[in-house]
Amino acid sequence: MYDLKVVVEEVKGFCDMPMHVGDYFEVKGGKIVIPEGKYMCIWALQSMMPFLPAKQRKIDEENDWIPYTERLCCPDPNGMVIYRIETIDPLTKEVIKKERKEGDTVKKRMLVNEDLCTGCRACETVCSFNHTGSFCGENAKIQIRKIEEEGKDIPQVCRQCGNAPCIEACPLDALYKNSETKAVLVNEDKCIGCKKCEKACPFGSIHFSENNKPIICDLCGGDPACVKRCPVSALTYGNAGKKN
Amino acid sequence: MFGYCNKVLRINLTNESYTIEDLPEEYIKKYLGGRGFNMKRLYDEVSPEVDALGPHNKFIIGVGPLSGTLFPGSARVNFSAKSPQTDSLGDSNAGGFFGPELKFAGFDQVIIEGKAKEKKYIFIKNREVTFHSARNIEGKDVFETQRIILEELKDDRVQVASVGPAAENGVKYSGVFCNLVRAAARTGMGAVLASKNVKAVAVRGTMDLKAKNPEEFMRILKEVDHDVYNHYEYETRKLMGTTKLVHALNEAGCLATRHFQTGRFEHAEEVSGEYLAETYKKKSKGCFACTIPCSRFYEIQKGKYKGLKSEGPEFEGLAGFSSRVGVGDIESSLKAVDLCNRYGMDVISVSECISFAMELYQIGIITKEDADGLDLTWGNSDSVLELITKIAYRKGFGDVLADGVVKAAERIGKNSEKYAMHVKKLEIFQADPRGLKGYALGVAVASRGGDHLRSEPSFEFTEDSEEGIRRFGAAESAFRLEYKGKGRVVKFFEERSALADCLNVCKNTITNMEILPFEQAAEMLNALTEYNFSKEELQKIAERIVNLERAYVVRCGITRKDDTLPERFLKEPLPSDCGQSAGSVVELELMLDEYYKSRNWNFITGIPTIEKLMELDLNDIIKDLY
Numbered sequence: 033m034y035d036l037k038v039v040v041e042e043v044k045g046f047c048d049m050p051m052h053v054g055d056y057f058e059v060k061g062g063k064i065v066i067p068e069g070k071y072m073c074i075w076a077l078q079s080m081m082p083f084l085p086a087k088q089r090k091i092d093e094e095n096d097w098i099p100y101t102e103r104l105c106c107p108d109p110n111g112m113v114i115y116r117i118e119t120i121d122p123l124t125k126e127v128i129k130k131e132r133k134e135g136d137t138v139k140k141r142m143l144v145n146e147d148l149c150t151g152c153r154a155c156e157t158v159c160s161f162n163h164t165g166s167f168c169g170e171n172a173k174i175q176i177r178k179i180e181e182e183g184k185d186i187p188q189v190c191r192q193c194g195n196a197p198c199i200e201a202c203p204l205d206a207l208y209k210n211s212e213t214k215a216v217l218v219n220e221d222k223c224i225g226c227k228k229c230e231k232a233c234p235f236g237s238i239h240f241s242e243n244n245k246p247i248i249c250d251l252c253g254g255d256p257a258c259v260k261r262c263p264v265s266a267l268t269y270g271n272a273g274k275k276n
Numbered sequence: 277m278f279g280y281c282n283k284v285l286r287i288n289l290t291n292e293s294y295t296i297e298d299l300p301e302e303y304i305k306k307y308l309g310g311r312g313f314n315m316k317r318l319y320d321e322v323s324p325e326v327d328a329l330g331p332h333n334k335f336i337i338g339v340g341p342l343s344g345t346l347f348p349g350s351a352r353v354n355f356s357a358k359s360p361q362t363d364s365l366g367d368s369n370a371g372g373f374f375g376p377e378l379k380f381a382g383f384d385q386v387i388i389e390g391k392a393k394e395k396k397y398i399f400i401k402n403r404e405v406t407f408h409s410a411r412n413i414e415g416k417d418v419f420e421t422q423r424i425i426l427e428e429l430k431d432d433r434v435q436v437a438s439v440g441p442a443a444e445n446g447v448k449y450s451g452v453f454c455n456l457v458r459a460a461a462r463t464g465m466g467a468v469l470a471s472k473n474v475k476a477v478a479v480r481g482t483m484d485l486k487a488k489n490p491e492e493f494m495r496i497l498k499e500v501d502h503d504v505y506n507h508y509e510y511e512t513r514k515l516m517g518t519t520k521l522v523h524a525l526n527e528a529g530c531l532a533t534r535h536f537q538t539g540r541f542e543h544a545e546e547v548s549g550e551y552l553a554e555t556y557k558k559k560s561k562g563c564f565a566c567t568i569p570c571s572r573f574y575e576i577q578k579g580k581y582k583g584l585k586s587e588g589p590e591f592e593g594l595a596g597f598s599s600r601v602g603v604g605d606i607e608s609s610l611k612a613v614d615l616c617n618r619y620g621m622d623v624i625s626v627s628e629c630i631s632f633a634m635e636l637y638q639i640g641i642i643t644k645e646d647a648d649g650l651d652l653t654w655g656n657s658d659s660v661l662e663l664i665t666k667i668a669y670r671k672g673f674g675d676v677l678a679d680g681v682v683k684a685a686e687r688i689g690k691n692s693e694k695y696a697m698h699v700k701k702l703e704i705f706q707a708d709p710r711g712l713k714g715y716a717l718g719v720a721v722a723s724r725g726g727d728h729l730r731s732e733p734s735f736e737f738t739e740d741s742e743e744g745i746r747r748f749g750a751a752e753s754a755f756r757l758e759y760k761g762k763g764r765v766v767k768f769f770e771e772r773s774a775l776a777d778c779l780n781v782c783k784n785t786i787t788n789m790e791i792l793p794f795e796q797a798a799e800m801l802n803a804l805t806e807y808n809f810s811k812e813e814l815q816k817i818a819e820r821i822v823n824l825e826r827a828y829v830v831r832c833g834i835t836r837k838d839d840t841l842p843e844r845f846l847k848e849p850l851p852s853d854c855g856q857s858a859g860s861v862v863e864l865e866l867m868l869d870e871y872y873k874s875r876n877w878n879f880i881t882g883i884p885t886i887e888k889l890m891e892l893d894l895n896d897i898i899k900d901l902y
Contacts, residue, residue, distance in 0.1 A: 150569035152562030153373070157346050166484035167345050168380040177432070180456050181419060183558060183573035183587060242482075261346075263514075263567040264560060 037118040045112035049073045076106040099130040139214045149266035151185030155258035173249040188237045190249035201232035215251040278488040279341040279805035285383045290390030294405045309340025311777035314356035324831040328360035329471040335388040340780035344376035349782030351563035361448040361464035362701040362725045364832040371563035372458030377435040380481025392473035400479045410475035417618040418453045438476035439466040440620025442668040447678045449625035461622035492803035517570030518591035519549025529854030530711025533599045535631035539708045539854040543604025589613040595706035596627030602654030619668035628703035629677040648672040699726030709845045711857035714762045717867040723825035732787045733769040763870025771818035820892040836882035
């Protein structure tokens with residue numbers, strides 16, 4: 033676990049606490065330490081609180097945006113106090129800086145909004161047609177589960193999890209990620225059909241073909257056909273919170 | 277399988293056996309798909325003398341070449357038989373997911389013959405059939421039936437077409453229901469299936485269905501997508517579907533109100549599609565592969581009907597249980613439609629039978645005592661709901677109404693038949709024909725009786741004189757209150773509808789929005805299937821089907837005198853508050869002449885001429901008519 037140092041970097045507006053540039057507090061393990069004689073604005077503190085344990089994590093997942101996020105702003109729109117969070121190795125006391133490399137952008141993912149899905153299965157049909165030549169959605173890499181009496185239509189498709197549980201669950205390394213798209217791909221020669229990946233998937237997005245191999249979304253190589261076919265944007269390919 | 281499965285499943289219930297036959301090539305070349313296949317089969321195998329509820333009637337399921345493909349709304353499935361409601365041609369189709377699943381199970385058509393010894397449901401999976409006891413679902417409603425069958429078969433991708441208790445109780449206008457609310461409701465196909473002791477047909481298919489030329493198919497599909505997404509009706513259809521018609525027809529002054537006593541409903545805005553979309557709608561819903569998701573899922577959050585949630589309703593149910601019966605409370609209309617769906621009945625016929633009774637009650641032909649003590653005053657929604665249940669279980673006064681409005685009028689007597697709003701024993705829809713002359717003609721001549729879906733001449737709303745002249749030789753043809761050219765308009769749209777029903781694609785797309793012109797349809801079929809069609813051949817197929825259906829109903833005793841409308845529409849003008857439609861009646865005869873002329877049917881008898889039948893390669897049926 034990292035330690036953190038949260039420093040007031042800039043006061044863009046008017047802070048009446050007042051916080052001053054250079055004021056700071058530290059997060060050491062499970063404790064918050066405020067330097068003797070100093071204080072911390074409770075409103076700014078409470079707004080950044082949930083984020084601090086996340087920043088302490090040492091795991092380095094793929095597609096993880098947290099290491100790159102270093103600045104938070106006080107929620108008072110007049111205050112605009114900018115805090116910088118420094119990640120510190122507790123043993124060496126060195127500040128860990130994670131620089132974003134050229135082209136190292138957050139990868140797009142398959143985003144699903146069940147509340148919009150009409151249940152039409154156009155996504156299944158086009159997926160199957162593109163991958164197998166058959167319109168029948170049986171072997172489509174996206175499946176719509178329907179609970180008709182409740183009006184529920186649940187698209188089941190791979191979401192490209194950072195720490196993909198399916199890959200971890202596979203005893204034979206038959207699953208791997210495409211380095212470009214991060215789609216989970218299957219090495220069918222290695223797969224023994226144990227279905228551990230199916231059980232591990234938190235979204236129920238893996239199902240098995242008649243020849244007992246897992247069927248997982250390959251993102252059509254980076255331009256998913258199902259997304260283009262969906263008439264209500266229940267499926268999108270991009271980053272949550274951003275327009276594509 | 278390229279577009280077609282080329283296989284027909286024939287099920288014999290009497291000895292629980294089945295055979296698989298090749299689909300004759302003649303079927304494909306001359307009848308194209310679903311409705312065409314079924315009409316040909318019905319014509320050849322079910323003689324007009326057959327008892328519709330006896331073992332010699334056949335229950336026929338048909339799908340078309342586009343069923344199950346990526347074409348938007350390629351979801352429809354036709355159920356056909358001789359109708360117990362009209363004693364004539366029976367045919368009804370539904371959307372949802374059943375049709376495509378049948379294709380994936382490897383069949384273009386299923387023929388169900390004979391009668392099971394005890395209540396059964398049939399399960400078709402990839403060209404294999406099993407018969408299952410349905411004792412535990414006997415009398416269960418449509419929703420429960422589907423739930424139990426899916427549980428028993430342990431596969432939630434199974435598609436179920438079932439009948440509800442209404443069909444099992446012999447209600448003549450009971451339908452076959454897919455995906456809970458996707459109703460093939462008209463002409464009593466549910467009653468036919470139930471008469472064979474069949475509660476449901478379940479289907480599951482995982483077979484490959486391919487396109488002969490996938491790239492070409494996708495190229496044409498892209499063109500279709502462009503036409504769909506840029507269509508001026510697209511956004512409205514996506515928001516409201518057919519429920520948009522409550523407001524639109526009320527504005528036009530021809531919304532069926534209090535059993536067609538007027539065309540304007542004072543509470544129309546409170547029961548409109550717009551209101552529904554703003555309040556109870558939770559999300560859009562779509563049939564198989566459809567990019568125009570026009571259906572809706574709604575939920576009532578509070579009040580008397582708290583917790584009621586379902587997909588739907590469509591315009592016919594919404595208006596049928598609001599304006600037609602004078603009810604201005606949308607929640608009770610939703611409840612009424614939900615009851616009809618669960619019992620498995622046709623909302624048009626039910627709403628006609630109830631509004632017919634309400635009018636008789638108003639003018640004193642029937643009394644509270646006749647109606648089991650129900651107060652049938654306009655707008656009494658509790659009575660409407662109770663009557664729906666009474667009909668479904670044929671209890672008391674419900675039994676009088678359960679055979680359709682014609683039989684109800686016969687039983688009630690006292691000159692009540694003039695209030696029965698039907699054509700050829702099939703109850704008519706929720707638009708007042710007086711304000712829509714093309715629809716009036718379409719309903720009068722429709723092969724399955726009082727039905728607007730055999731033609732849907734929505735062109736008459738366009739008000740585009742130039743297009744009217746260009747397409748139908750008369751500017752008037754583009755205006756709903758005009759007559760000239762309507763015979764040709766109806767002919768054209770009957771053929772568009774036949775095309776839709778043969779491809780088994782939604783009529784909203786093919787007929788109303790006029791997506792996929794004949795020429796493009798031919799291109800698409802040539803890319804999809806191993807057969808070659810031209811634009812002219814497709815038009816001829818559509819015309820052939822209309823003529824074959826006409827021949828069937830002629831054999832059932834239908835002539836020109838039956839191509840008419842209830843007296844009210846011909847004689848009583850719409851009241852003065854009906855806007856532009858005020859003062860209108862339907863002058864049918866001139867339109868009929870024009871229609872027969874464009875069809876080349878005999879003006880006096882309404883029978884297709886020998887010349888026309890020969891032109892359409894229907895030589896083999898001439899002997900049946902002459």
